[in-house]
Amino acid sequence: MTPKPRKLAPGTGPPRPNRKAFASNQDVRWCPGCGDYAILAAVQRLMPQLGIKRENLVFISGIGCSSRFPYYMNTYGVHSIHGRAPTVATGLKASRPELDVWVVTGDGDALSIGGNHLIHALRRNVNLQILLFNNQIYGLTKGQYSPTSEIGKVTKSSPYGSVAQPFNPVSLALGASASFVARSMDRDARHLTEILKRTHTHPGGAFVEVYQNCNIYNDGAFFEFTERASKAHRTVFIQHGKPMLYDNGNQGIRLDGFRPVAFDVNEGPYGVSDAVVYDETSLELASIVSRMSQSKDLPCPFGVFYCDVRPTYEYLLAKQIETVVEKRGRGNLSALLHAGDTWEIA
Amino acid sequence: MSASVEIAVPKPIKPLSEATILFAGDSGDGMQLTGSQFTLATAFAQNDLATLPDFPAEIRAPAGTTYGVSGFQLHFGSVNIRTPGDEVDLLVAMNPAALKVNLPRVRRGGSIMINVNSFKPHNLKLAGYGTVNPLEDETTLKDYQVFEVELSRMTEEALKGRGLDRQAVDRSKNMFALGLTLWLYSRPLQPAINWLEQKFAKQPDLQAANIHVLKKGYHYGETTEDFIAQYEVAPATLTPGVYRAVRGTEAIAMGLVAASSQSGLQLFYSSYPITPASELLHQLSRHKNFGVKTFQAEDEIAAIGATIGASFGGNLGVCATSGPGLTLKAEGIGLAVMMELPMVIINVQRGGPSTGLPTKTEQSDLLQALYGRSGEAPLPVVAASTPGDCFYAAYEACRVAVRHMTPVILLADGYLANGSEPWRIPQVHDLDEFTVAFAQKPNRKVEGKDAFLPYVREESTLARPWAKPGTPGLEHRLGGLEKEHETGNVSYDPENHQFMTQLRSDKVARAAWHIPATSVYGDEEGDVLVLGWGSTEGAIRTAVDRIRGRGHRVGAIQLRYLNPLPPDLGAILSRFSHYLVPELNMGQLIRVLRDRFLLPFVPLCKIQGQPFKASEIEAAIVALPENA
Numbered sequence: 001m002t003p004k005p006r007k008l009a010p011g012t013g014p015p016r017p018n019r020k021a022f023a024s025n026q027d028v029r030w031c032p033g034c035g036d037y038a039i040l041a042a043v044q045r046l047m048p049q050l051g052i053k054r055e056n057l058v059f060i061s062g063i064g065c066s067s068r069f070p071y072y073m074n075t076y077g078v079h080s081i082h083g084r085a086p087t088v089a090t091g092l093k094a095s096r097p098e099l100d101v102w103v104v105t106g107d108g109d110a111l112s113i114g115g116n117h118l119i120h121a122l123r124r125n126v127n128l129q130i131l132l133f134n135n136q137i138y139g140l141t142k143g144q145y146s147p148t149s150e151i152g153k154v155t156k157s158s159p160y161g162s163v164a165q166p167f168n169p170v171s172l173a174l175g176a177s178a179s180f181v182a183r184s185m186d187r188d189a190r191h192l193t194e195i196l197k198r199t200h201t202h203p204g205g206a207f208v209e210v211y212q213n214c215n216i217y218n219d220g221a222f223f224e225f226t227e228r229a230s231k232a233h234r235t236v237f238i239q240h241g242k243p244m245l246y247d248n249g250n251q252g253i254r255l256d257g258f259r260p261v262a263f264d265v266n267e268g269p270y271g272v273s274d275a276v277v278y279d280e281t282s283l284e285l286a287s288i289v290s291r292m293s294q295s296k297d298l299p300c301p302f303g304v305f306y307c308d309v310r311p312t313y314e315y316l317l318a319k320q321i322e323t324v325v326e327k328r329g330r331g332n333l334s335a336l337l338h339a340g341d342t343w344e345i346a
Numbered sequence: 347m348s349a350s351v352e353i354a355v356p357k358p359i360k361p362l363s364e365a366t367i368l369f370a371g372d373s374g375d376g377m378q379l380t381g382s383q384f385t386l387a388t389a390f391a392q393n394d395l396a397t398l399p400d401f402p403a404e405i406r407a408p409a410g411t412t413y414g415v416s417g418f419q420l421h422f423g424s425v426n427i428r429t430p431g432d433e434v435d436l437l438v439a440m441n442p443a444a445l446k447v448n449l450p451r452v453r454r455g456g457s458i459m460i461n462v463n464s465f466k467p468h469n470l471k472l473a474g475y476g477t478v479n480p481l482e483d484e485t486t487l488k489d490y491q492v493f494e495v496e497l498s499r500m501t502e503e504a505l506k507g508r509g510l511d512r513q514a515v516d517r518s519k520n521m522f523a524l525g526l527t528l529w530l531y532s533r534p535l536q537p538a539i540n541w542l543e544q545k546f547a548k549q550p551d552l553q554a555a556n557i558h559v560l561k562k563g564y565h566y567g568e569t570t571e572d573f574i575a576q577y578e579v580a581p582a583t584l585t586p587g588v589y590r591a592v593r594g595t596e597a598i599a600m601g602l603v604a605a606s607s608q609s610g611l612q613l614f615y616s617s618y619p620i621t622p623a624s625e626l627l628h629q630l631s632r633h634k635n636f637g638v639k640t641f642q643a644e645d646e647i648a649a650i651g652a653t654i655g656a657s658f659g660g661n662l663g664v665c666a667t668s669g670p671g672l673t674l675k676a677e678g679i680g681l682a683v684m685m686e687l688p689m690v691i692i693n694v695q696r697g698g699p700s701t702g703l704p705t706k707t708e709q710s711d712l713l714q715a716l717y718g719r720s721g722e723a724p725l726p727v728v729a730a731s732t733p734g735d736c737f738y739a740a741y742e743a744c745r746v747a748v749r750h751m752t753p754v755i756l757l758a759d760g761y762l763a764n765g766s767e768p769w770r771i772p773q774v775h776d777l778d779e780f781t782v783a784f785a786q787k788p789n790r791k792v793e794g795k796d797a798f799l800p801y802v803r804e805e806s807t808l809a810r811p812w813a814k815p816g817t818p819g820l821e822h823r824l825g826g827l828e829k830e831h832e833t834g835n836v837s838y839d840p841e842n843h844q845f846m847t848q849l850r851s852d853k854v855a856r857a858a859w860h861i862p863a864t865s866v867y868g869d870e871e872g873d874v875l876v877l878g879w880g881s882t883e884g885a886i887r888t889a890v891d892r893i894r895g896r897g898h899r900v901g902a903i904q905l906r907y908l909n910p911l912p913p914d915l916g917a918i919l920s921r922f923s924h925y926l927v928p929e930l931n932m933g934q935l936i937r938v939l940r941d942r943f944l945l946p947f948v949p950l951c952k953i954q955g956q957p958f959k960a961s962e963i964e965a966a967i968v969a970l971p972e973n974a
Contacts, residue, residue, distance in 0.1 A: 077825075081678065091656040094614070095612060095659050096815065096816070117647075317639060317641075328635045331635040333607045333608075341389070
């Protein structure tokens with residue numbers, strides 16, 4: 001494990017709520033070494049920085065290892081049923097827009113049994129922070145292939161290899177008209193915290209895929225992206241307005257038509273200026289770049305793929321009510337009961 | 347009506363105490379509109395009434411076919427009317443198929459008004475009459491009084507020169523039929539005119555055309571010699587008060603808005619379109635000025651999920667569906683049972699299983715409502731019994747849910763939802779008190795510190811506290827895993843699971859403490875007790891009246907609370923010796939009763955997509971050993 005950077009300098013000044021204030025009194029029950037610990041720590045550390053009152057925070061999850069998350073947060077929370085967290089969160093956020101609602105889900109929960117709810121929550125742009133812990137395996141049910149497992153994956157339920165094409169969660173979210181789509185990883189606390197912060201800042205539905213290691217059933221699934229030996233040349237960290245460079249600036253990504261191509265910055269016909277300058281407001285670019293993670297010849301992109309500000313569902317819903325009340329006046333129950341033709345019998 | 351300028355010879359008026367009319371035609375003929383407008387006029391004439399809209403699941407089934415026939419039956423009178431009528435006195439048949447399908451419903455000696463223009467070889471063949479025109483053969487209609495009316499032709503004549511296209515002209519013929527029947531039963535024209543003025547406010551051509559045809563139909567009755575008399579049904583003697591006509595769906599919507607308004611809880615209504623529950627979504631979407639938030643979910647499961655989320659947030663969460671949708675919601679309702687959150691799940695039942703008979707009525711989801719979840723997952727179940735009662739049932743369901751912190755299933759059905767009746771409008775201040783107390787403070791000391799334990803219970807209801815997110819110091823987590831008593835922490839302890847299962851069961855049972863005394867209709871003690879639930883009330887009471895009129899001692903109970911059963915039920919049962927349980931299913935309540943009481947309950951099951959006729963229940967009572 002890489003050492004976790006300390007985010008909060010030991011403070012002088014007024015005492016601020018620290019990570020502990022957001023940890024519940026429940027023992028964390030994930031397997032030792034699980035990537036979920038790092039994500040939990042990052043979220044708990046981030047909370048005091050957001051300036052949100054604890055009582056206004058709600059974590060909602062479905063079923064699966066990741067979905068135990070709310071039990072460990074000393075906030076309001078719901079550990080709901082398999083795949084349905086976005087529905088519970090939508091009902092809560094739509095009716096209580098002032099709350100800060102987070103959804104914690106996994107690849108099976110969000111993309112298999114709950115696929116329908118995920119895409120609809122995203123298209124509606126309900127202002128939720130949806131964190132999808134992708135470990136490419138079913139952990140809680142002890143190791144079956146998931147909708148993000150690669151073709152050929154040997155698991156308990158696919159002893160001869162999985163034959164199903166996996167989802168690309170980022171592409172799926174973009175296709176579902178999400179207004180904010182990002183990717184990070186459990187083993188890069190700094191990047192993860194940065195992305196979580198932006199996720200929270202985004203005034204709309206935000207989707208973050210977090211590559212997360214399941215050290216029991218799918219150990220090392222993302223090591224080529226997360227470990228020192230390969231991370232530099234197997235990942236590209238995209239940033240708005242910056243050229244897509246990686247491998248310590250020695251390689252870049254340029255577009256050949258609609259096709260992203262890796263090139264050597266120092267040798268050959270292309271230089272830094274040929275690298276794609278990333279634009280997170282371009283859905284077209286986001287769609288192209290999101291597909292890079294499916295190529296063995298290209299580095300896997302991390303960062304904010306897409307960010308577009310548009311009115312949220314809960315805002316439009318409340319606004320509509322306001323407009324109707326303005327037009328028709330606040331409803332009067334007795335008038336409603338007497339609406340239409342009435343007659344009196346003496 | 348000042349419109350009547352032609353010289354009309356006044357015709358004798360025959361008083362009737364009650365009558366049943368059935369408008370029937372193609373699903374595109376506007377029969378539901380015709381029926382509802384006749385209903386409105388009848389309500390205006392202060393008759394008591396009950397309706398049965400009966401239409402196919404297809405929006406526009408092929409014209410002229412028997413399976414495309416849409417009907418609207420209306421029973422009205424100066425006497426107490428509780429059913430849409432056992433037999434039809436007047437059938438208005440817009441085409442041969444409508445006649446073919448509905449002739450068996452018409453009383454021998456009853457009347458049939460026929461649009462003769464539609465009795466052409468092609469239509470006769472489509473209706474299955476082959477080459478024989480029932481108007482011409484000697485047998486088919488010999489037992490009935492037939493009025494042959496050239497509805498289509500006269501409508502065309504009336505609209506000649508107005509520049510309307512054929513379709514618009516054809517679509518107006520139902521107004522001719524409406525006008526004529528309004529005249530026949532001495533109903534006022536004005537309500538229908540008002541309605542047309544509103545409906546076609548933006549299409550003055552169509553507005554004028556429809557009103558013109560409506561009046562032409564009315565005047566035709568006055569002038570033609572086909573009708574030798576007009577009927578009149580005197581106002582019914584109803585309890586004094588202000589009345590309106592109400593459909594079950596409207597009543598449920600108003601009941602929910604009333605619950606929201608009286609409790610101060612924001613109503614969050616979530617639903618996925620499904621027949622016959624969709625109309626409730628349409629209704630509530632219009633009540634936005636009451637702060638009602640409606641959410642059309644992506645599927646049935648999302649609808650219950652959003653309801654749970656809203657209830658967790660301190661709202662009055664409500665969702666509605668029909669049988670197949672309730673099945674899909676089962677897991678979510680189980681979660682709500684575990685989280686002990688208040689919400690109401692409305693099931694507007696229809697014929698099943700599977701897609702079944704989407705537009706027809708049935709009561710076959712009682713056992714699903716009671717037991718259709720994984721694990722031991724009890725919850726209160728209440729049922730509405732008439733269209734107007736839907737208001738009170740919805741209001742009560744919300745109160746039970748909030749008082750006991752539990753999901754409640756409210757059972758209605760297609761007949762109740764689409765049927766209508768005159769409804770005495772309640773005074774808002776007469777509604778049952780509906781107070782809500784959210785948790786505000788920590789409720790325990792744990793290791794010397796203030797703590798909020800989400801599963802500490804209140805004695806008289808066993809309800810746990812409802813703490814809204816946003817309340818400082820009450821942060822807590824709820825979920826589907828078994829809870830430790832009081833703390834709500836996840837617990838796999840065997841003793842705790844048994845304890846909590848018992849507690850959840852006791853909690854629902856304790857709702858019985860708050861149920862008002864059961865009222866017995868008819869005889870308080872006697873030979874036969876008829877036990878029903880839901881929409882069978884009208885038919886049961888009518889049957890009981892008839893039998894008591896012949897000197898038998900018969901009582902009836904219509905159960906509002908199906909779980910828990912009312913605590914005084916055993917005592918009432920002990921005052922009778924025979925028990926009839928009529929249901930529109932294969933016998934579901936009867937199983938629940940047999941489980942509780944070792945008494946010889948006799949089933950009466952009907953599963954045809956149609957409500958009971960009073961005569962069917964009457965016959966079953968008569969057939970009981972006591973009366974044999």
